[in-house]
Amino acid sequence: MEPLRPQSIVFITGAFVSNDCWQQWQAYFNQKGYTTIAPPWPHKDAPADVLRNRHPDTEIAANRLADLTDYYARIVEQLPEKPILIGHSIGGLMVQLLLQRDLGAAGIAIHSVPPQGIFTFKLSFLKSGWGALGFFTSTDESYLMPFEDWQYAFTNGMPLDQQKAAYDQFAIPESKLIVRDTITSAAHVDFSQPHAPLLLTSGSTDHTIPASLNYDNYLKYQHSGSITDYEEFEGRNHFVLGQPTWKEDADYILAWIDKTLPQSETVNTSMKISD
Secondary structure, X not given: OOOOOXXXXXXXXXXXXXXXXXXXXXXXXXXXXXXXXXXXXXOXXXXXXXXXXXXXXXXXXXXXXXXXXXXXXXXXXXXXXXXXXXXXXXXXXXXXXXXXXXXXXXXXXXXXXXXXXXXXXXXXXXXHHHHHHOOOOOOOOOEOOOXXXXXXXXXXXXXXXXXXXXXXXXXXXXXXXXHHHOOOHHHOXXXXXXXXXXXXXXXXXXXXXXXXXHHHHHHHOOOOOOOEEEEEEOOOOOOHHHOOOHHHHHHHHHHXXXXXXXXXXOOOOOOOOOO
């Protein structure tokens, strides 16, 4: 008998944005019968404007990828079942890291930061990430993406009023160290190992994580007995979770879950007792 499809989803937020970015997604999946949570990163449990007013924030600046992955692992381990994991950007990387620990029934990595060893010299990728790395600046201070950089790295192609509204609602300070950690062993994935079903998605206009980088990530997975799928969406930038097309992406992900984790039929567990 196939296991029942999990009824819980853990949304894992990426860098630079508040976990409020999942509100529409949570409402969507809640309506489909799932129980969802979108835990904030440590030291980020506050509205975006409050966090911006705290900048520079030494506690946020101290966040590291290994600790953050452990933090989400502890959350997942407290649930009554292995959940479906859905993450964006660095959250997508953590989905892959948690699947390595066998902590998810399935994973969806949306415009994921790639694991260690996958890199590109594409100009948009280098331009989008340079400021956040914070070279020649103190790592004791958090990094807050200027609006002009936000326009290029997250909301390129959107009208100015939408770009500004998105920044005001979601942009928050970030740790420079956690961005640097994505190219270290803290981001290591053993692509030869079996894993729960994994879907990687990308966007054709994403400057921060170009679609080609997500495709390279997909090609790295080598275990023939594990499900690994890939889908590129036209016109999606790195603000994919809040673009007007977000529901089309959610519809695709839901259909992928339905196809990949079929719901078992009710099994009659009654037993006949012999005379």
